[in-house]
Amino acid sequence: MSGSDGVAGSADLRRGSTAAPGGARASAAGGLGRVIGYLARRPGLAFGLGIVIVLAAGAVLAPVLAPFPGDAGNNTNLMASLLPPGGVHPLGTDLAGRDVWSRILFGIRISVGVSVVVIVSSLLVGIPIGLFAGAVGGKLDDLLMRVVDVFLAFPSLLLALAISATLGPSMEHAAIAITVSWWPWYARLMRGEAAAIRGRAYVEAALLLGIPRWRVALRHILPNAIGPIIVQASLDLGGVILTFAALSFLGLGAQDPTPEWGLMVEQGRTLTSTQPWVALFPGAAIMTAALAFTLLGEGLRERLDPKGLARS
Amino acid sequence: MIEEAPLLSIRDLVIEIRGRRLVDVAELSVGRGQIVGLVGESGAGKSLLLSSILGLLPADATVHGSIIFDGLELRGAPDRLLRSVRGRRIAVVLQAARAALTPTLQSGTWIERALVLHHVPAPERRARIAHALEAVRLDPALLRRYPHQLSGGEAQRVAIALAVALRAQLILADEATSALDVTVQAEVAELFRELRQTEGTAVLLVSHDLALVAGLADRIDIIAEGSIVERGGPAVLTDPQHSVTRELVTANPTLGRAPEAAP
Amino acid sequence: MRRILVRRGLQSLVVALGVGLLAFVITRLLPGDAAATWAGPRASADELAQVRVQLGLDRPLWDQAVRYIADLVTGNWGTSIHTRQPVLSDVSGRFMTSLELVTFALVIAALIGIPLGVLAARWKGRPPDWIAGISASLLASVPIFWLGLLLQLLIATELHWLPVAGRWDRTLNAAAVAATRTHMVLVDSLLAGNLTLFVSGFSHLLMPAIVIAAYPIGLFARLTRAGLLETLGEEHIRMARATGYTERAIIWRFALRPSMGPVLSALALVFGFSLGNTFLVENLFNFQGLGSYAVDSIAALDAPAIAGTTILVALAYLAANLAVDLIRPVMDPRLREAGR
Numbered sequence: 001m002s003g004s005d006g007v008a009g010s011a012d013l014r015r016g017s018t019a020a021p022g023g024a025r026a027s028a029a030g031g032l033g034r035v036i037g038y039l040a041r042r043p044g045l046a047f048g049l050g051i052v053i054v055l056a057a058g059a060v061l062a063p064v065l066a067p068f069p070g071d072a073g074n075n076t077n078l079m080a081s082l083l084p085p086g087g088v089h090p091l092g093t094d095l096a097g098r099d100v101w102s103r104i105l106f107g108i109r110i111s112v113g114v115s116v117v118v119i120v121s122s123l124l125v126g127i128p129i130g131l132f133a134g135a136v137g138g139k140l141d142d143l144l145m146r147v148v149d150v151f152l153a154f155p156s157l158l159l160a161l162a163i164s165a166t167l168g169p170s171m172e173h174a175a176i177a178i179t180v181s182w183w184p185w186y187a188r189l190m191r192g193e194a195a196a197i198r199g200r201a202y203v204e205a206a207l208l209l210g211i212p213r214w215r216v217a218l219r220h221i222l223p224n225a226i227g228p229i230i231v232q233a234s235l236d237l238g239g240v241i242l243t244f245a246a247l248s249f250l251g252l253g254a255q256d257p258t259p260e261w262g263l264m265v266e267q268g269r270t271l272t273s274t275q276p277w278v279a280l281f282p283g284a285a286i287m288t289a290a291l292a293f294t295l296l297g298e299g300l301r302e303r304l305d306p307k308g309l310a311r312s
Numbered sequence: 313m314i315e316e317a318p319l320l321s322i323r324d325l326v327i328e329i330r331g332r333r334l335v336d337v338a339e340l341s342v343g344r345g346q347i348v349g350l351v352g353e354s355g356a357g358k359s360l361l362l363s364s365i366l367g368l369l370p371a372d373a374t375v376h377g378s379i380i381f382d383g384l385e386l387r388g389a390p391d392r393l394l395r396s397v398r399g400r401r402i403a404v405v406l407q408a409a410r411a412a413l414t415p416t417l418q419s420g421t422w423i424e425r426a427l428v429l430h431h432v433p434a435p436e437r438r439a440r441i442a443h444a445l446e447a448v449r450l451d452p453a454l455l456r457r458y459p460h461q462l463s464g465g466e467a468q469r470v471a472i473a474l475a476v477a478l479r480a481q482l483i484l485a486d487e488a489t490s491a492l493d494v495t496v497q498a499e500v501a502e503l504f505r506e507l508r509q510t511e512g513t514a515v516l517l518v519s520h521d522l523a524l525v526a527g528l529a530d531r532i533d534i535i536a537e538g539s540i541v542e543r544g545g546p547a548v549l550t551d552p553q554h555s556v557t558r559e560l561v562t563a564n565p566t567l568g569r570a571p572e573a574a575p
Numbered sequence: 576m577r578r579i580l581v582r583r584g585l586q587s588l589v590v591a592l593g594v595g596l597l598a599f600v601i602t603r604l605l606p607g608d609a610a611a612t613w614a615g616p617r618a619s620a621d622e623l624a625q626v627r628v629q630l631g632l633d634r635p636l637w638d639q640a641v642r643y644i645a646d647l648v649t650g651n652w653g654t655s656i657h658t659r660q661p662v663l664s665d666v667s668g669r670f671m672t673s674l675e676l677v678t679f680a681l682v683i684a685a686l687i688g689i690p691l692g693v694l695a696a697r698w699k700g701r702p703p704d705w706i707a708g709i710s711a712s713l714l715a716s717v718p719i720f721w722l723g724l725l726l727q728l729l730i731a732t733e734l735h736w737l738p739v740a741g742r743w744d745r746t747l748n749a750a751a752v753a754a755t756r757t758h759m760v761l762v763d764s765l766l767a768g769n770l771t772l773f774v775s776g777f778s779h780l781l782m783p784a785i786v787i788a789a790y791p792i793g794l795f796a797r798l799t800r801a802g803l804l805e806t807l808g809e810e811h812i813r814m815a816r817a818t819g820y821t822e823r824a825i826i827w828r829f830a831l832r833p834s835m836g837p838v839l840s841a842l843a844l845v846f847g848f849s850l851g852n853t854f855l856v857e858n859l860f861n862f863q864g865l866g867s868y869a870v871d872s873i874a875a876l877d878a879p880a881i882a883g884t885t886i887l888v889a890l891a892y893l894a895a896n897l898a899v900d901l902i903r904p905v906m907d908p909r910l911r912e913a914g915r
Contacts, residue, residue: 366817396819399817399818403817403818414811429818
């Protein structure tokens with residue numbers, strides 16, 4: 001879009017490398033001020049980022065912050081069963097007398113941690129496939145995309161359910177199941193970007209210069225497609241957190257006593273009218289985490305994915 | 313000779329956007345049936361001036377001065393008044409001919425809807441459209457086409473046909489020929505000349521194309537950095553006085569006549 | 576235009592085939608010996624062998640796959656192990672129930688989401704815009720099962736505005752209710768002229784539909800806003816303004832239709848997604864739809880039933896996509912030429 005000149009080719013080729021456009025900032029303080037100003041104008045992004053940082057802190061510091069760290073494990077204290085929020089138990093206790101707040105804290109590692117693993121795995125599977133298909137094009141591309149379409153047409157949660165059921169209900173199996181249904185989105189996204197960039201002049205130039213295809217793919221195509229993928233991954237983190245919680249709610253994911261938030265909601269399900277806090281707070285935690293990543297993804301979209309390639 | 317009051321009379325027009333003064337025109341008028349060319353480089357303020365006439369500036373723009381059209385003060389006028397003038401009395405023809413028409417409507421429907429909007433009764437609509445098509449020499453079959461199925465010249469004619477059908481007294485042409493093929497440009501220019509004869513339509517044509525304006529306009533106003541620097545008949549381009557005009561003329565090889573004092 | 580349709584149709588067919596194959600693979604991967612499950616725990620070795628031949632399990636795998644696909648196409652979707660009914664009739668009946676729910680939900684989502692998006696675009700940067708934006712983000716983040724529980728608690732149990740669960744009031748005339756032909760309460764009740772049942776079915780559909788609609792509302796609002804803002808920047812909108820139309824007319828009559836493309840595509844996506852995810856809602860609200868059937872089948876390791884369910888949902892998703900591909904050129908004439 002910027003004016004072209006005689007050296008357009010080389011300039012564009014450089015675009016594929018990791019050279020930062022702005023160069024080093026004059027001072028770190030100035031840089032920080034810029035970041036703060038940027039965030040201040042975007043409350044959504046700021047809020048999302050803030051919560052994510054809090055979550056990360058919570059995950060790391062859970063053993064220190066939780067008043068009853070043992071409750072996240074095998075501890076039960078039937079004497080303290082179903083205590084309302086207040087005092088020693090800020091969010092109350094569940095049926096087994098376990099402190100809800102502590103379990104929520106430790107749950108960050110489970111709910112968010114596993115979701116991160118799932119997303120990373122999906123990326124590791126989807127990106128190479130999509131990159132390959134998009135860079136190569138032709139019949140192979142078509143074939144691979146049909147396979148992707150088949151996976152996409154499969155109702156993802158049902159697929160996850162079936163796989164979980166087949167392998168046996170457990171956290172790890174649920175993670176595998178979700179990954180299997182999630183990777184096609186990245187494959188398709190990556191392939192779309194790769195196919196679009198493949199036709200550009202600087203890629204042709206690079207190929208003509210004799211640079212091997214795989215190198216062109218890695219150095220020129222991949223970096224340009226990374227933006228939308230990061231946005232998508234962030235948005236999806238929210239989605240995976242929800243999906244994982246849903247599977248656990250159905251009993252196919254994490255099992256007791258793991259403090260997974262979805263499981264905790266299920267445990268409070270029959271108690272909603274009398275002891276609502278058991279199901280309420282874990283659900284709120286799920287929502288907060290999902291919201292944070294959704295806001296983060298949407299906030300990043302402006303910078304990383306202006307064309308809006310990452311869906312929803 | 314009694315001078316008729318001009319159709320459009322702009323006085324002391326100042327347009328500012330975010331503190332920057334972008335247009336500062338002391339006086340500009342267009343008489344009935346007159347063709348005035350507004351010429352200048354990009355960024356000189358020509359399009360802003362046109363937009364301000366119908367109150368179509370961005371929200372953060374401030375406008376001062378007076379814009380009187382046929383006795384009506386348009387600057388700062390209430391929305392209702394402006395909407396009654398838009399299209400119906402002052403028509404607009406834009407640079408991107410096809411993009412200016414609604415893509416989901418057939419061109420005939422597009423024209424018809426505008427006539428309905430301006431309360432032209434049903435029986436009269438058909439007659440007006442037929443007359444307009446004749447005046448702009450547009451094949452009626454093209455009315456069933458969608459904008460993307462028309463050529464640039466045809467789409468431009470549709471827009472002009474609307475102006476004729478609504479019996480607009482003034483056409484604001486914002487680079488109306490700039491995106492068209494050269495031969496088509498001449499056709500559109502010819503069309504403006506004809507309409508002046510048959511319908512009495514005045515035209516305020518904004519353009520950077522000196523040659524076109526030279527062959528078409530009764531009067532040419534040169535605008536630079538928001539103000540009018542020179543004006544006059546077509547001779548203004550063969551014998552430019554102001555430096556800006558001179559620069560524009562020398563930079564334009566198609567004018568065909570070198571100015572007296574070549575640099 | 577026809578050429579695009581044919582091409583998309585063929586593509587869908589290929590994908591459908593792939594889905595069928597994948598379903599077949601799943602049935603073979605599920606643990607448990609299908610023959611043993613079918614024959615029952617007290618079958619003798621001979622009976623087992625017989626059943627095995629009957630079910631075609633003795634043939635080579637590729638042969639089984641081909642037969643499987645052929646059966647699917649001819650309408651023989653096998654027999655469900657846990658209901659002992661033909662899978663096709665089981666699945667199609669339940670499907671209609673879920674279809675009713677999802678369609679109802681998506682209609683609500685469109686009716687709320689699209690105007691919300693228009694509002695956000697119209698008042699861009701001002702309070703209505705960011706309220707809409709926050710709402711959309713919130714709705715996209717709320718866990719469905721939790722929302723369902725909350726709504727049930729608040730609206731049904733505390734306020735008694737809507738029924739807690741079920742598809743219709745149990746105290747209604749059972750005979751009238753039993754005249755279900757399409758398995759869709761709203762349709763059947765209208766066909767039978769039973770207005771009480773219609774109202775009851777409607778009120779029972781509201782809460783689960785709202786729960787399902789939550790996420791799409793946000794999505795449609797966001798897509799409408801984005802599409803509208805983009806369209807509003809186009810030349811033909813400037814022209815429409817210069818022709819004298821009111822701002823309201825410009826948004827609703829000129830800008831909205833060309834902006835609806837992404838919303839329609841999202842509609843198909845959400846349709847397929849929701850159909851496959853109804854079991855959470857069905858579980859909460861006690862709807863006998865496809866979702867609960869799927870869960871039951873999975874619990875019973877009922878391979879044919881599981882396969883049948885997933886195939887049907889996948890087919891529905893493909894059909895929805897095809898439908899959107901058909902509608903989009905109708906809405907936007909620019910898409911009617913080949914090659915788009």
